[in-house]
Amino acid sequence: MTAIDTSLQICEDCDTVYRRRALARGEVARCVRCGAELERHHRLGVDALLALVLTAMIVFVQANIWPIVTLGLNGQQVSSRLWGVIATMWRDRAPVVAVLAAATLFFFPVLRMLLLGLVLVHARRGRRGPGFREAMVALHYLRPWTMSEVFVMGALVAIVKAHMYFEVTANAGIYAYGALMLLVTVFSGVDLRRLWDLTAEPAR
Ligand SMILES: [Zn+2]
Structure with a gap:
């Protein structure tokens, strides 16, 4: 390890300095002054995280290849993929929604998975x-901007409502997004800050 002192930690919210102690399983250390979370016990190792990222990438590809829903009206069947829905929103004069959807459902998640994968591949060693x-800075800022859970909930509500007018069938894509939602929830519980302690600066 380098000369960085990892026995101290600083509250990100109020700058109080603490001496770090080992945490028990499932334990969360909180700031005494402001209650912000300092650190939580690490359940998943780097290898497990990398495996999760790879799984998320595979599921993400499936979620984008497979249709999300099929609408049936007067004997016609139309299936939609995510990009089909985004293109429709763009054409229907909702470009802001289309851009937001493309960013939060496609570009930010892709960026997040690639960055995390890259960091973890090196952190393994x-x-x-x-x-x-x-x-690491980019991952910190991207964190609130990946919204597959909001999308899945919204899509399910839309499917239930559209059921009154059309024949609606949920396709494999929506289940892939559901699986992705679970994976994202697991990631959200992971404190990536510990990667700073687990890795050393490259030798110059
Ligand atoms: Zn604090």
Whole structure:
């Protein structure tokens, strides 16, 4: 390890400095002054996280290839994929919604999975790859901007409502998004800040 002192930690919200202690299983350390979370016990190792990221990538590809819903009206069947829905919103003069949907459902998740994968591949060997610092900062800011859970809930509500007018069939794509939603929930519980402690600066 380098000379960085990892026995101290600082509350990100109020800058109080604490001496770090080992946490028990499932334990969460909180700031005494402001109640912000300092650190939580690490259940998933780097290898497990990398496996989760790879799984999420595979599920993500499926969620984008497979149709989400099939609408039937007067004997005609129309299936929609995510990009079909986004293109329809763009044409229907809702470009802001279309851009937001493309960003939060496609581009931000892709960026997040790639950055996390890159960081973890190097972290497995206890190293920081090129761009580690930038990737960690980007991951911090991307975190609230991946909204597959909102999308799945919205899509389910839309499917139930559309059922009154059309024949609606939920397709495999929506289940893939459901699986992705579960994976994202697991990720949200992971404190990525510990990757700073698990890795060393590359030797110059
Ligand atoms: Zn605090």
